Amino acid sequence: ILKTISLPTVFAQLKLVALNVPLSGNMHGVRGADLQCHRQAREVGLLGTFRSFLSTAIQDLAALVKRTDRAALPIVNLKGQMLFQNWNSLFRHKGARFNSRVPLYSFNGRNVMTDPLWQKKVVWHGSTSKGSRALDNDCRTWHQADGVTGMASRLDEGKLLEQRPHNCTETLIILCIENAYLYTHMWR
Secondary structure, three states: OOOOOOOOOOOOOEEEEEOOOOEOOOOOHHHHHHHHHHHHHHHOOOOOOEEEOOOOOOOOHHHOOOHHHOOOOOEEOOOOOEEEOOOHHHHOOOOOEOOOOOOOEEOOOOEOOOOOOOOOOEEEOOEOOOOOEOOOOEHHHHOOOOOOEEEEEEHHHOEOOOOEEEEOOOOEEOEEEEOOOOOHHHHO
8 A cells, every 4th residue: 555645845945034133334244244144044943054145355246146046046035925036137137126015024024124123225235236246335345334335225116236335334234145045954
């Protein structure tokens, strides 16, 4: 007698999530921002690797996601709602347009688009619209706030990679991207 086993349906996707508080351009470098992404993801039980959505002197934003996952997996918010068809699509459309009615959540579940903690609905990225480093607009590689600028984008206008320099003393939204899908859960 053959017994049918029902397996849960799992959809591969990459999450784009905000840190729980806005930060100035001095994040103690991209490693400091990456560490916060990692810690906050673990605090809520997310097992993937999360990196800060920032270009630096040594890493372009477009290269953050594992090459094999860039075209294959959708980019979703914390609750699984689709933001982008895939990672590559962010860099094809001018300014990385997205549906601003789809919420962007922080790791603690707050909607950064409506929550007053994030007074400015602007996200740091330090990138060109194609995902490469915006020279002299990365808050000196995210180590400095005074006297420098960083490239950022107004989320309320539905663009993730808009090209607007902001003073690095401003506290803005930091996004974290899950940079590779974990397939290990399927084998538990």
